[in-house]
Amino acid sequence: KNNFKEVDFDAVVVGAGFGGLYSVHKLRNELGLNVRAYDNGSDVGGTWYWNRYPGALSDTESFLYPLSFDKELLEEGDWKHNYLTQPEILSYLNKVADRFDLRRSYQFNTKVTSTYFNEEHNYWEVTTDKGETVTAKFLVTGLGLLSATNVPNFKGIETFKGEQYHTARWPQDVDLKGKRVGIIGTGSTGVQVIIDIAPKVEHLTVFQRTPQYSVPIGLKVQSDAEKAEIKANYEEIWKQAKSSAVAFGFEESTVPAVSVSKEEQERVFEEAWNIGGGFRFMFGTFSDIATNPEANEAAANFIRKKIQEIVKDPETARKLTPTGLYAKRPLCDNGYYDTYNRDNVSLVSVKETPIVEVTPKGVRTTDSEYELDVLIFATGFDAVDGNYTKIDMRGRDGITMKEKWADGPTGYLGMMNTHFPNHFMILGPNGPFTNLPPSIETQVEWISDTVKYMVENDISTIEPKQEAEDEWITTCQTISDQTLFSKGESWIFGANIPGKKNTVMFYLGGLGNYRKALEELGFKGFIFDRVASVANV
Ligand code: FAD
Numbered sequence: 001k002n003n004f005k006e007v008d009f010d011a012v013v014v015g016a017g018f019g020g021l022y023s024v025h026k027l028r029n030e031l032g033l034n035v036r037a038y039d040n041g042s043d044v045g046g047t048w049y050w051n052r053y054p055g056a057l058s059d060t061e062s063f064l065y066p067l068s069f070d071k072e073l074l075e076e077g078d079w080k081h082n083y084l085t086q087p088e089i090l091s092y093l094n095k096v097a098d099r100f101d102l103r104r105s106y107q108f109n110t111k112v113t114s115t116y117f118n119e120e121h122n123y124w125e126v127t128t129d130k131g132e133t134v135t136a137k138f139l140v141t142g143l144g145l146l147s148a149t150n151v152p153n154f155k156g157i158e159t160f161k162g163e164q165y166h167t168a169r170w171p172q173d174v175d176l177k178g179k180r181v182g183i184i185g186t187g188s189t190g191v192q193v194i195i196d197i198a199p200k201v202e203h204l205t206v207f208q209r210t211p212q213y214s215v216p217i218g219l220k221v222q223s224d225a226e227k228a229e230i231k232a233n234y235e236e237i238w239k240q241a242k243s244s245a246v247a248f249g250f251e252e253s254t255v256p257a258v259s260v261s262k263e264e265q266e267r268v269f270e271e272a273w274n275i276g277g278g279f280r281f282m283f284g285t286f287s288d289i290a291t292n293p294e295a296n297e298a299a300a301n302f303i304r305k306k307i308q309e310i311v312k313d314p315e316t317a318r319k320l321t322p323t324g325l326y327a328k329r330p331l332c333d334n335g336y337y338d339t340y341n342r343d344n345v346s347l348v349s350v351k352e353t354p355i356v357e358v359t360p361k362g363v364r365t366t367d368s369e370y371e372l373d374v375l376i377f378a379t380g381f382d383a384v385d386g387n388y389t390k391i392d393m394r395g396r397d398g399i400t401m402k403e404k405w406a407d408g409p410t411g412y413l414g415m416m417n418t419h420f421p422n423h424f425m426i427l428g429p430n431g432p433f434t435n436l437p438p439s440i441e442t443q444v445e446w447i448s449d450t451v452k453y454m455v456e457n458d459i460s461t462i463e464p465k466q467e468a469e470d471e472w473i474t475t476c477q478t479i480s481d482q483t484l485f486s487k488g489e490s491w492i493f494g495a496n497i498p499g500k501k502n503t504v505m506f507y508l509g510g511l512g513n514y515r516k517a518l519e520e521l522g523f524k525g526f527i528f529d530r531v532a533s534v535a536n537v
């Protein structure tokens with residue numbers, strides 16, 4: 001019942017970020033399959049095509065934010081600082097596309113609107129907003145986990161007479177010089193924008209909901225000698241990253257903070273503060289910051305003291321100082337708190353004086369109206385499943401993805417779902433929470449190995465067994481329950497979107513363990529050729 005030859009394409013790939021691009025390379029260039037790819041952007045880049053806001057920077061160090069599969073590409077890699085700017089990453093992904101001739105498989109400016117599994121013929125019917133429907137045996141979606149934008153529905157938002165932008169839809173050539181700018185949101189993105197534009201604008205008003213714990217990023221120029229040394233050790237570096245937990249290029253600490261003296265804690269935190277890096281501060285200092293409330297408080301308190309030292313105005317310092325857990329994706333910055341010492345920057349705590357509405361002139365809170373020329377939404381994303389729920393996805397037995405995910409998005413090994421045969425997700429729900437390129441690579445390689453196996457063995461469908469999927473979700477839940485992240489109220493659990501179910505959307509067991517699980521589980525949790533295997537029983 002293998003209709004392999006009767007489809008328009010062997011595989012459809014959606015997305016032109018790291019995940020989609022590498023998938024097209026693996027499936028088309030290595031396996032020799034006939035591939036059609038789509039992205040709703042006008043070119044490659046994904047996250048780095050869309051996020052052109054001022055100050056956009058990686059928080060993974062430069063040497064660990066490319067794909068690792070091609071030695072020559074790694075050897076040719078170049079960067080200026082130890083963190084990458086958005087133009088540098090976009091140019092890298094363009095280089096990947098050129099080198100492997102990937103663009104010719106893409107249809108850009110095209111949104112996939114529905115994906116139906118045709119049970120009679122065992123293929124996917126993929127329809128786009130251009131009205132085209134194509135059929136394909138395999139469907140690979142790399143829709144991005146931080147890609148569907150979140151713009152809060154403030155009253156009067158459409159009446160604003162000035163310019164308004166979401167950071168992930170930033171147009172080219174926005175001139176903020178001499179303007180009165182307001183920004184809503186102080187997550188990783190907001191922090192970067194604030195630092196970058198504060199010196200350029202006439203006045204910057206920051207509307208902050210939840211204060212953030214942020215540590216210095218430690219931005220510095222990287223010399224040719226340093227880059228050469230990295231390249232000479234790349235094999236070891238990738239091996240270490242892929243077997244570590246967060247894959248940020250350092251060894252996670254094995255020492256609990258609660259096992260050492262207060263003085264030793266301070267010494268270790270101070271050292272990490274001086275080196276820089278959010279993940280390093282949270283996971284490289286002590287082993288229990290994300291799991292033990294006492295250790296978490298020690299780290300949080302260290303950062304609180306730093307804020308008090310840096311910020312001169314006591315009232316601003318008070319508003320900026322977080323009180324809760326330090327348990328979101330750890331932030332780092334290049335001078336965030338110090339930016340509030342500028343005369344042209346002011347902070348509004350919208351927890352204390354909530355935003356009532358956006359007016360033609362600006363933003364009105366319960367106690368004041370702020371007149372603005374430009375309003376920036378650094379309000380984040382409907383993370384992980386946000387782009388999935390926008391597509392009408394129907395699997396076997398007419399089950400829709402919405403129904404499948406009624407209690408929250410899930411995915412076996414972060415890549416597949418029961419009822420959705422031959423549909424592989426890159427960074428789908430319940431996948432690893434890490435520096436992402438090595439996780440993306442791990443998944444794309446697993447997907448292409450699986451497809452290769454199926455093609456070679458003339459297998460028409462693969463689908464997870466319900467019990468395997470349930471077990472994986474339970475594993476993700478058990479690990480999550482052992483951490484403080486589940487209480488941290490952020491996009492990691494869907495807590496940032498009003499009305500979204502708060503669920504465990506990640507495997508928090510680390511990339512090393514994830515890779516081990518893929519290897520150990522093999523194909524045990526899958527049904528191949530479901531129809532044939534049911535008929536055979
Ligand atoms: P994406 O790059 O998000 O690509 C998905 C693409 O799919 C997009 O172009 C989207 O438009 C397209 N798409 C979605 N739905 C459809 C549809 N229906 N039809 C057609 N096309 C569609 N991660 C790190 O590890 N380190 C970092 O330092 C880091 N910094 C980040 C900074 C920012 C500002 C953001 C937003 C994210 C950051 N991330 C970082 C996460 C980043 O998203 C990943 O590292 C990586 O780029 C994801 O690649 P991807 O291919 O999975 O998805």
Ligand code: NA7
Nearest residue numbers: 146152185186187188189190209210329378379380381491
């Ligand atoms: P985040 O981390 O989700 O941050 C969004 C920010 O916007 C955060 O400060 C939110 O406050 C704020 N926000 C969201 N909705 C509102 C409303 N309605 N009113 C006021 N403030 C609001 O998104 P980022 O883009 O910064 O970063 C996402 C990831 O991308 C990041 O982890 C990196 O990996 C890159 P809150 O904290 O929810 O109170």
